[in-house]
Amino acid sequence: MRTIRWLPLLASIALLPAKDSCVECHSNLDGNLQRPAALFKGDVHAVSHLSCAGCHGGDANSDDPTVAMSPAKGFRGKVARTGIPKLCASCHSDPNYMRKYRPQQRVDQYQLYLTSVHGKRLEKGDARVATCIDCHSVHDIRAVKDAAAPVHPLKLPATCGHCHADAARMxxxxxxxxxxxxxxxxxxxxxxxxxxxxxxxxxxxxxxxxxxxxxxxxxxxxxxxxxxxxxxxxxxxxxxxxxxxxxxxxxxxxxxxxxxxxKPSTAMLAGKDAVCSQCHEADSNGGKMAVQAARRLDGLANALQVSEQQLALADKFGMDIAEAQLRLIEGKESLIKARLALHSFEEQEVGKPVDAGLLIAKETKAAADAALHEKDVRRIGLAASVLFIAVSILALWFLIRRIETNGSATLTRRTIL
Ligand code: HEC
Ligand code: HEC
Ligand code: HEC
Ligand code: HEC
Ligand code: HEC
Ligand code: HEC
Ligand code: HEC
Ligand code: HEC
Ligand code: HEC
Structure with missing residues (x-):
């Protein structure tokens, strides 16, 4: 508990100095001694004006390494893995301290960590489990909402997999x-x-x-x-x-x-990949229900598909089938309800939404058929009127010709005269 008190204090002190000898000196060193200083610029702690001393202790005002890194000033070197969660908790479990930075921040990470398999094993001295830095990294710790953070939803699986997918390590x-x-x-x-x-x-x-x-x-x-x-x-x-x-x-x-x-499908119910047959013989109540449910679900899915295809065809010919299309959506909802009701594992429960869906499938199919029939009727009507117009034009043409021929015959006779 004592360390939990003084570390935030040190951190507040680390807030004050304009210069930071730790970063200055370490930036000029090599390898493992330089890397933390180089990485630290993007660290969420640096952004909150916390310094190296916030975690490592020491005196960031002194250029003299023996003073800056003196144990008398609370300096601790590389933190042992088993000590890391406690170190992070020195601030993150202190509500009074964290409130100054962000009032809504949770302060239960360490308490929860202690209840995990990771935390329990670490307590027993197993340093191969995940500590805070294995999930959050160190010296380059990002805000959890930062897309570059190793705990971001898209990155986290790889972060866990770093250990859990490593067969040799596990x-x-x-x-x-x-x-x-x-x-x-x-x-x-x-x-x-x-x-x-x-x-x-x-x-x-x-x-x-x-x-x-x-x-x-x-x-x-x-x-x-x-x-x-x-x-x-x-x-x-x-x-x-x-x-x-x-x-x-x-x-x-x-x-x-x-x-x-x-992706679930009725192949889980019936057929060679059925999960039900692991426990139920084909002729048992469970086995029969599985096959029956598959038949009903597939039946509804097919019926809805047929209706959808017919409606799409009618739509292509410009027929007004908006109402039936809306109704079809309800049919699809029945299928979703039926897949949901399957989880009661009672035939009746599955049957209700399936029957409701089948009714809609029938209804919308009929609407599509009617629209397509109307389209045919209209086509015949159209063809008839086109034919009628064509015949009229032809008749008119003949009439004009006839008048023209008669006229020119009279003319010829007159010229001879
Ligand atoms: C003038 C240069 C200088 C300053 C200032 C300085 N360091 Fe160092 N630091 C070193 C050198 C050199 C080493 C490696 C040799 C050693 O361990 O003493 C080192 C080592 C370390 C280590 C690793 C120790 C280990 O056990 O592996 C840590 C952690 C560290 N410094 C943190 C700090 C912090 C925090 C501050 C500021 C409070 C700081 N240093 C200030 C030069 C400096
Ligand atoms: C949020 C806490 C935190 C801050 C801030 C922090 N460190 Fe560290 N540092 C650690 C921890 C934890 C380790 C141990 C890492 C490990 O076990 O891999 C460590 C390790 C080190 C090491 C040893 C590296 C090695 O691989 O041997 C050095 C050197 C070091 N830190 C320097 C610094 C310097 C310089 C700063 C400031 C620029 C700094 N640290 C800021 C937590 C911190
Ligand atoms: C096994 C991986 C793992 C370990 C170990 C771990 N964290 Fe986290 N941490 C996460 C994940 C995942 C989130 C949530 C990210 C999100 O919200 O998208 C998170 C979130 C956080 C947050 C943001 C506030 C919150 O609680 O959501 C803080 C602060 C934090 N962790 C600190 C710590 C500290 C301190 C330790 C060590 C005691 C630690 N973490 C150990 C994975 C881990
Ligand atoms: C000196 C106090 C202090 C120590 C020690 C400390 N932190 Fe922090 N940490 C803070 C403060 C202050 C913030 C910024 C709060 C904020 O803006 O959410 C912060 C922010 C974070 C965040 C981002 C939280 C978020 O909501 O996005 C993570 C993750 C985090 N720290 C992890 C660690 C880990 C891991 C360690 C140990 C290696 C550690 N911290 C040690 C004070 C500390
Ligand atoms: C949809 C929920 C879910 C997701 C996502 C998930 N798990 Fe699990 N995990 C479980 C369940 C449930 C168990 C079994 C727990 C039980 O039987 O008590 C489990 C078990 C485990 C175990 C124990 C060993 C084993 O395989 O049974 C480990 C380790 C594990 N998961 C790691 C992971 C990792 C790493 C990821 C991300 C890549 C992950 N899990 C994603 C739900 C999930
Ligand atoms: C640094 C390596 C490391 C990382 C990173 C890590 N783990 Fe683990 N995890 C371990 C080890 C080692 C164990 C102990 C295995 C055991 O006791 O069976 C463990 C145990 C577990 C267990 C309990 C398994 C069981 O015994 O039933 C779960 C669940 C788990 N980890 C999930 C996760 C998840 C989720 C993440 C990422 C958020 C993660 N781990 C990140 C090393 C890691
Ligand atoms: C954090 C919330 C969450 C948890 C926990 C969760 N899921 Fe999911 N699940 C989803 C989301 C979101 C989808 C994607 C929905 C979609 O595709 O429309 C999904 C999809 C699925 C699907 C595919 C649905 C489909 O129609 O394609 C199945 C099956 C599934 N989850 C089963 C499970 C099982 C089993 C578990 C527990 C081991 C689980 N889920 C845990 C949110 C969750
Ligand atoms: C006894 C086996 C069994 C159990 C237990 C079971 N399911 Fe299912 N689940 C199925 C089958 C079979 C399907 C496929 C139905 C289909 O698509 O024809 C399915 C489908 C799903 C779907 C997709 C539904 C959709 O609309 O496409 C989700 C999500 C789902 N299950 C979640 C769960 C959840 C959550 C649990 C636990 C509460 C659970 N299941 C328990 C057998 C099971
Ligand atoms: C892990 C084994 C297991 C799996 C897998 C399983 N069941 Fe069952 N099921 C049982 C047990 C155990 C009972 C209760 C004892 C009994 O009546 O057989 C049961 C009972 C039933 C019952 C009631 C039987 C009755 O006599 O009233 C039905 C129906 C049923 N299951 C359907 C299914 C369907 C459908 C699936 C696949 C989606 C499935 N089960 C998968 C183990 C299983």
Whole structure:
């Protein structure tokens, strides 16, 4: 606790001096001694006018290295890895100190860190786990919203993967090292990177930034429901929630996995890749329900597709089908509702939205057919009138010719006379 008191004080002192002997002298050194000074310009702490002494102690007013870096002035050299979280916490866990810089800043990072697997292992002396600087870097620490920060949503997976995808480094722990690779093939990574959907989860959305898990979630495996609220609601009332509740390896993970979540389809229900057949025989209630649900979902998807194609055709011919197109959107919503209701694993629940959707598909298909029929009728009408006009013109032409021939005959006779 004592260090927590004096370090902010030192930092405030470090705020005052116009000159900074640490940066001046270290800028002229080489290699590892120079790099911190060179990097520091872009560091969020430098931007807040904190100096090297804020973390390393010492006296930034003195050009004499024996004074500037004297232990009597609180100097500590390279901080040991096991001491890093405590060092950062000396400021970041002090609400009175942090408030001076940013009133809204959280001050619970260290407390949460201590509850994580990283923090617990570090406490026991394992220095290979992530400390604050493995996720935030050091001497070049960026504001978390900075796109260049290693904790930015698009950068974070690689930051975690630096260790977790390194099989040699993780060998002694006997946990998988495939999370990054799987995650990069997932619907979530696709939503994040291809569609720029920042609400899609990265590693920290599910595991928490500092603690082992985000708030209000009993376990990481139950995290899916914090975003997919409606799926969770159906699942929670299903037989499966009793059979494999969200928790260690259970819940949504059983069918969707956790890191390598792929685009779901009815292939998960029926066929050789069906997840249901892992536990249900084909002739059991579960097996039958799966096949039935696949048939219904596919049936509705196909019916809606046919309606959509017909409507597109009618639209191409300039027919007014705006109302049917709006109705079709409702049909598509029924399909979404049916996929959602599937998570009750009750045939009836899936059946209701499917039937409603099929009705709309039928209705919109009929509207498209009617529009196309009207188009044909109009075409025939058009052809008939074109024909009528053509015949009239022809008749007129003959009439004129006849008058002309008669006229010239009279003329000829008159000339002879
Ligand atoms: C006049 C030059 C000079 C000044 C001023 C100076 N340093 Fe150093 N610093 C050095 C040299 C040279 C070394 C490497 C030799 C050594 O460890 O004494 C060093 C080493 C260090 C190390 C690494 C120690 C280790 O254990 O590896 C840190 C950290 C450091 N300085 C921080 C500071 C801070 C903070 C200040 C300002 C309060 C500061 N220095 C001021 C020259 C300077
Ligand atoms: C936010 C806290 C913080 C600030 C500010 C900071 N350092 Fe450090 N510094 C650390 C930590 C933590 C380490 C240990 C890094 C590691 O274990 O890789 C370190 C390591 C070092 C080392 C040893 C490098 C090595 O690889 O041996 C030097 C030298 C150093 N710092 C100098 C400085 C200088 C000069 C400044 C100012 C320009 C500065 N530091 C500012 C936290 C800080
Ligand atoms: C396992 C990686 C990891 C470790 C270890 C870690 N952080 Fe973070 N930190 C993050 C992530 C991720 C964010 C959130 C980024 C965002 O909001 O986009 C964050 C955010 C922060 C913030 C911004 C305020 C907030 O809480 O959102 C501060 C300050 C911070 N960390 C300090 C620390 C300190 C101090 C430590 C060590 C006690 C530490 N971090 C350890 C990953 C880490
Ligand atoms: C001397 C006090 C002090 C120490 C020690 C310290 N910090 Fe900071 N840190 C601050 C202040 C002040 C800010 C700026 C507050 C702000 O603008 O959000 C800050 C900002 C940050 C931010 C940006 C937060 C955001 O909201 O974007 C991160 C990340 C961070 N520090 C990480 C660390 C890490 C990691 C360490 C340890 C290696 C550390 N800090 C040590 C005082 C300190
Ligand atoms: C500096 C390397 C390093 C970094 C960076 C790192 N970790 Fe870790 N992590 C470890 C080590 C080592 C363990 C201990 C493994 C164990 O005990 O099974 C661990 C453990 C874990 C565990 C617990 C695994 C278990 O045993 O069930 C999770 C979850 C985890 N890390 C997630 C993350 C996330 C998410 C990030 C990025 C935000 C991250 N880690 C960044 C090294 C790292
Ligand atoms: C969509 C949520 C989610 C995302 C995103 C996610 N994880 Fe996980 N992760 C989980 C769940 C759920 C578990 C299993 C936890 C359990 O069984 O209690 C897990 C387990 C782990 C474990 C323990 C070992 C294992 O594989 O079972 C590690 C390490 C880990 N994740 C790291 C990561 C890293 C690194 C990333 C980013 C590349 C990441 N996770 C992204 C949800 C997620
Ligand atoms: C932080 C919020 C968040 C968390 C946590 C989360 N997801 Fe997602 N998930 C999303 C977003 C955003 C999308 C993209 C939505 C889209 O494509 O329209 C998505 C997409 C999906 C999809 C594909 C949907 C589709 O129609 O293509 C599935 C399946 C999925 N998530 C399952 C899970 C599972 C299982 C978990 C837990 C292991 C989980 N999600 C955790 C936000 C989250
Ligand atoms: C017993 C297996 C199973 C479990 C458990 C399960 N799902 Fe699904 N999920 C499926 C199947 C099968 C589909 C594919 C339906 C389709 O597209 O035809 C699906 C589809 C989805 C979709 C995409 C829906 C859409 O509109 O395209 C999301 C999102 C989703 N599940 C999330 C979850 C979440 C969150 C949980 C946990 C609360 C969960 N699932 C639990 C089997 C399961
Ligand atoms: C991890 C194993 C597992 C998977 C995978 C699984 N189930 Fe189940 N399911 C169970 C268990 C256990 C029960 C409850 C005991 C029972 O009735 O068989 C159950 C019950 C059911 C029931 C109620 C059966 C009854 O007799 O009333 C239905 C329906 C069902 N599952 C459908 C599905 C569908 C559809 C899928 C695929 C999307 C699926 N299950 C995937 C384990 C599983």
């Amino acid at each position: 060998a002694s722990y006997k946990i998988p090292t495939t999370q990054l690779e799987e995650y990069r093939g997932s619907v979530h990574w696709e939503a994040l990177t291809k569609r720029g959907d920042l609400s899609a989860p990265n590693c920290a959305s599910c595991h928490g930034n500092h603690g082992a898990k985000p708030p209000n979630v009993e376990s990481v495996a139950a995290v899916c429901g914090s975003c997919h609220v409606l799926h969770e609601k159906f699942f929670a009332q299903s037989v499966h929630n009793a059979a494999f509740p969200s928790g260690q390896g259970g819940g949504c993970m059983v069918c969707h996995s956790n890191h390598g979540i792929h």
